[in-house]
Amino acid sequence: xxxxxxxxxxxxxxxxxxxxxxxxxxxxxxxxxxxxxxxxxxxxxxxxxxxxxxxxxxxxxxxxxxxxxxxxxxxxxxxxxxxxxxxxxxxxxxxxxxxxxxxxxxxxxxxxxxxxxxxxxxxxxxxxxxxxxxxxxxxxxxxxxxxxxxxxxxxxxxxxxxxxxxxxxxxxxxxxxxxxxxxxxxxxxxxxxxxxxxxxxxxxxxxxxxxxxxxxxxxxxxxxxxxxxxxxxxxxxxxxxxxxxxxxxxxxxxxxxxxxxxxxxxxxxxxxxxxxxxxxxxxxxxxxxxxxxxxxxxxxxxxxxxxxxxxxxxxxxxxxxxxxxxxxxxxxxxxxxxxxxxxxxxxxxxxxxxxxxxxxxxxxxxxxxxxxxxxxxxxxxxxxxxxxxxxxxxxxxxxxxxxxxxxxxxxxxxxxxxxxxxxxxxxxxxxxxxxxxxxxxxxxxxxxxxxxxxxxxxxxxxxxxxxxxxxxxxxxxxxxxxxxxxxxxxxxxxxxxxxxxxxxxxxxxxxxxxxxxxxxxxxxxxxxxxxxxxxxxxxxxxxxxxxxxxxxxxxxxxxxxxxxxxxxxxxxxxxxxxxxxxxxxxxxxxxxxxxxxxxxxxxxxx
Amino acid sequence: xxxxxxxxxxxxxxxxxxxxxxxxxxxxxxxxxxxxxxxxxxxxxxxxxxxxxxxxxxxxxxxxxxxxxxxxxxxxxxxxxxxxxxxxxxxxxxxxxxxxxxxxxxxxxxxxxxxxxxxxxxxxxxxxxxxxxxxxxxxxxxxxxxxxxxxxxxxxxxxxxxxxxxxxxxxxxxxxxxxxxxxxxxxxxxxxxxxxxxxxxxxxxxxxxxxxxxxxxxxxxxxxxxxxxxxxxxxxxxxxxxxxxxxxxxxxxxxxxxxxxxxxxxxxxxxxxxxxxxxxxxxxxxxxxxxxxxxxxx
Numbered sequence: 075x076x077x078x079x080x081x082x083x084x085x086x087x088x089x090x091x092x093x094x095x096x097x098x099x100x101x102x103x104x105x106x107x108x109x110x111x112x113x114x115x116x117x118x119x120x121x122x123x124x125x126x127x128x129x130x131x132x133x134x135x136x137x138x139x140x141x142x143x144x145x146x147x148x149x150x151x152x153x154x155x156x157x158x159x160x161x162x163x164x165x166x167x168x169x170x171x172x173x174x175x176x177x178x179x180x181x182x183x184x185x186x187x188x189x190x191x192x193x194x195x196x197x198x199x200x201x202x203x204x205x206x207x208x209x210x211x212x213x214x215x216x217x218x219x220x221x222x223x224x225x226x227x228x229x230x231x232x233x234x235x236x237x238x239x240x241x242x243x244x245x246x247x248x249x250x251x252x253x254x255x256x257x258x259x260x261x262x263x264x265x266x267x268x269x270x271x272x273x274x275x276x277x278x279x280x281x282x283x284x285x286x287x288x289x290x291x292x293x294x295x296x297x298x299x300x301x302x303x304x305x306x307x308x309x310x311x312x313x314x315x316x317x318x319x320x321x322x323x324x325x326x327x328x329x330x331x332x333x334x335x336x337x338x339x340x341x342x343x344x345x346x347x348x349x350x351x352x353x354x355x356x357x358x359x360x361x362x363x364x365x366x367x368x369x370x371x372x373x374x375x376x377x378x379x380x381x382x383x384x385x386x387x388x389x390x391x392x393x394x395x396x397x398x399x400x401x402x403x404x405x406x407x408x409x410x411x412x413x414x415x416x417x418x419x420x421x422x423x424x425x426x427x428x429x430x431x432x433x434x435x436x437x438x439x440x441x442x443x444x445x446x447x448x449x450x451x452x453x454x455x456x457x458x459x460x461x462x463x464x465x466x467x468x469x470x471x472x473x474x475x476x477x478x479x480x481x482x483x484x485x486x487x488x489x490x491x492x493x494x495x496x497x498x499x500x501x502x503x504x505x506x507x508x509x510x511x512x513x514x515x516x517x518x519x520x521x522x523x524x525x526x527x528x529x530x531x532x533x534x535x536x537x538x539x540x541x542x543x544x545x546x547x548x549x550x551x552x553x554x555x556x557x558x559x560x561x562x563x564x565x566x567x568x569x570x571x572x573x574x575x576x577x578x579x580x581x582x583x584x585x586x587x588x589x590x591x592x593x594x595x596x597x598x599x600x601x602x603x604x605x606x607x608x609x610x611x612x613x614x615x616x617x618x619x620x621x622x623x624x625x626x627x628x629x630x631x632x633x634x635x636x637x638x639x640x641x642x643x644x645x646x647x648x649x650x651x652x653x654x655x656x657x658x659x660x661x662x663x664x665x666x667x668x669x670x671x672x673x674x675x676x677x678x679x680x
Numbered sequence: 681x682x683x684x685x686x687x688x689x690x691x692x693x694x695x696x697x698x699x700x701x702x703x704x705x706x707x708x709x710x711x712x713x714x715x716x717x718x719x720x721x722x723x724x725x726x727x728x729x730x731x732x733x734x735x736x737x738x739x740x741x742x743x744x745x746x747x748x749x750x751x752x753x754x755x756x757x758x759x760x761x762x763x764x765x766x767x768x769x770x771x772x773x774x775x776x777x778x779x780x781x782x783x784x785x786x787x788x789x790x791x792x793x794x795x796x797x798x799x800x801x802x803x804x805x806x807x808x809x810x811x812x813x814x815x816x817x818x819x820x821x822x823x824x825x826x827x828x829x830x831x832x833x834x835x836x837x838x839x840x841x842x843x844x845x846x847x848x849x850x851x852x853x854x855x856x857x858x859x860x861x862x863x864x865x866x867x868x869x870x871x872x873x874x875x876x877x878x879x880x881x882x883x884x885x886x887x888x889x890x891x892x893x894x895x896x897x898x899x900x901x902x903x904x905x906x907x908x909x910x911x912x913x914x915x916x917x918x919x920x921x922x923x924x925x926x927x928x929x930x931x932x933x934x935x936x937x938x939x940x941x942x943x944x945x946x947x948x949x950x951x952x953x954x955x956x957x958x959x960x961x962x963x964x965x966x967x968x969x970x971x972x973x974x975x976x977x978x
Contacts, residue, residue, distance in 0.1 A: 330963035337956075340800065341799065344769075344800055344803070345770075347771045347774060348771065351761070351773060353774075353778070354761055354778065355774075355775055357779065374767070504779075505740075506781065506782060508736075511738060512760070513753045513754050513759070513760030514761050515760075515762035
């Protein structure tokens with residue numbers, strides 16, 4: 075057993091071509107690391123095609139401390155395809171390792187082999203990946219597992235954990251598949267254990283210091299599905315769309331054993347329509363989609379607002395507009411989520427910033443939707459959907475449904491489903507309850523639900539005012555400030571998946587002596603105006619980094635508060651880089667640049 | 681010699697109607713349809729069927745889209761959901777899945793059903809959602825004041841086809857038969873008792889029942905689907921029609937010029953609710969792949 079080494083924080087990048095098993099080997103690595111008790115953050119980048127030689131990269135950050143995002147530099151790069159991996163050699167830090175295949179294959183063009191690109195400061199670990207794979211399993215297809223074994227050997231990771239994960243990953247396959255994968259792993263492990271090691275890249279199992287027994291590793295999408303399950307979801311309707319599909323696939327497995335009704339519909343319109351139909355009957359109903367699907371759903375969201383039907387819509391954004399960048403991340407559906415549809419149709423929009431947030435927001439979304447009788451949109455993005463983090467789920471399920479308040483009317487009186495009450499939230503009845511019959515409609519209607527144009531102003535007030543108290547919903551952090559308290563030079567304001575990078579930036583900036591703090595906004599509609607005002611009052615400069623071209627969140631904030639902010643809006647399909655935000659924070663802090671150690675600060679877009 | 685006709689007094693007629701009891705199903709809202717509209721027969725027919733089947737108001741949800749026919753939920757004293765144009769079937773599917781104990785009636789016109797909502801019909805039909813879909817087909821858009829619809833006849837002049845409609849009309853019965861609807865029938869607003877009987881039959885069916893109801897638009901169609909034209913055109917299905925034979929049903933349905941009234945096709949197969957219950961049972965007995973996503977840490 076290896077000695078625990080505290081302070082481990084290592085990032086491994088595995089790069090290959092679609093079909094090489096890159097993502098699969100990354101998956102085994104992160105699950106094994108999580109099982110050993112590390113904090114894991116992992117994110118895969120892959121092309122929209124299933125095969126066809128596109129580039130796949132799996133990046134896994136394994137740490138004994140709490141981390142918020144991936145690191146900009148990796149400690150280890152594993153190449154399964156040199157053509158794809160060569161551009162990434164530069165992301166390996168000095169004294170970092172590059173693991174690659176040095177077996178003599180077919181003729182390699184000059185500069186085509188990765189070994190020619192490794193800098194003198196990096197440590198090359200070449201070995202005969204293909205030969206070992208063929209020796210162990212009679213096939214070159216196990217190369218991804220061989221390199222995994224090699225990496226485990228190099229870092230002295232215990233092999234048992236890996237064996238177990240390999241067994242569970244291939245549990246549905248024939249025994250021979252499991253056996254040959256384990257053989258391939260062991261063959262790689264043997265070679266990896268025998269090579270010269272650097273202290274720098276050695277990690278040990280360090281389970282004592284970490285989260286302990288209850289830690290679970292999941293993706294953002296897995297967390298959304300788990301939150302839905304714990305909230306007692308009863309009906310789900312969905313249509314496949316990257317990157318939201320895995321929410322649907324998870325629920326397809328998990329819902330039926332609890333008696334839940336799951337249906338794959340013919341399109342997104344029918345998915346949200348059926349969700350609203352089920353929500354109308356009092357069933358806990360949800361759907362999940364991405365930006366193009368939400369665009370189709372926009373009209374139905376308006377019906378949900380108008381007819382006051384509680385439903386939950388999880389939306390995982392990808393690059394847009396139109397089909398856009400289906401497998402790349404972006405935060406460009408904020409406008410659509412907050413404003414999409416006809417008329418004044420305010421709804422509740424929650425944007426968690428990490429995987430645990432996905433779990434909590436998904437779990438609470440039904441309660442919020444039922445309390446305010448309106449659609450709740452859970453807005454995440456591909457980077458959050460697909461990234462793995464270790465999460466500690468709540469010990470007790472606090473998301474379970476609470477009994478709905480029974481309503482009654484005096485005999486002979488009609489039930490006022492849309493009654494103007496003090497808090498503008500009306501009594502609600504569902505089909506099957508005697509004496510409370512009513513018709514819900516997308517037409518403007520009076521308190522009884524009958525079509526009526528004359529009450530439009532009053533009813534608009536009702537539909538907007540009832541949401542005001544949502545920012546104080548018990549148990550929900552609609553915004554949170556981190557870092558320095560009181561007045562600061564720079565405040566970084568963020569939302570969604572980008573907030574991980576923002577937090578890392580803020581801690582680095584603080585370490586450099588810059589007075590700064592960061593605030594995340596989780597509820598995008600209605601906005602937590604009071605905390606935003608306080609934050610604005612405290613910060614000399616406000617920086618808003620986000621992953622879109624137009625600066626949609628900055629526009630939203632400026633529309634609400636009418637205060638200038640500095641935008642860092644970028645649409646490249648990849649997560650924001652810490653160095654990029656840090657450069658901007660340094661510039662805004664106004665400190666003498668000579669006194670700050672500048673590492674690769676380029677003129678950032680403002 | 682003058683032949684004296686016994687006068688019929690409105691009050692007496694209303695008394696007769698009230699005594700029947702099905703009026704209880706009507707709400708206090710008065711219908712917004714034009715006098716003489718075929719949709720009044722539908723309202724009568726549906727309330728009659730609910731009464732005859734003895735279904736409690738509280739257990740009925742009438743779901744509709746947008747259009748003249750879709751105003752119906754406001755006029756019955758049941759639960760109702762007046763939704764979006766063309767989306768009546770997916771919403772009704774959600775209502776039925778949300779609570780399988782409810783009796784769900786989906787209502788719409790020909791534009792709502794076959795134009796904007798056409799994409800949803802095959803899926804509700806093939807899934808055999810246990811609901812009744814009543815389509816009031818008058819071959820014109822009434823609520824937007826007289827434009828052509830997918831079932832408008834060739835050569836029909838409307839406000840959107842001032843130089844004659846050149847699109848071949850759809851044949852809804854053929855569509856539904858090929859989509860796998862488990863109950864397909866046709867009725868006519870001018871034959872009220874038959875219509876009420878067909879609605880009753882459709883609602884008694886376990887599965888997706890589709891009833892097309894031919895109806896005149898007395899305001900915007902003075903030439904085509906008028907009462908007098910339809911009275912001459914409609915016929916009964918042959919007495920020996922075999923309603924278990926889908927090909928025979930299609931042969932009858934193909935005669936669009938002389939639409940036949942009656943039950944075209946009926947088959948018994950598991951409803952969506954039963955299929956879902958079977959899925960739940962299978963999931964409980966299976967220990968197979970639990971899918972990707974979460975790994976329990978040691």
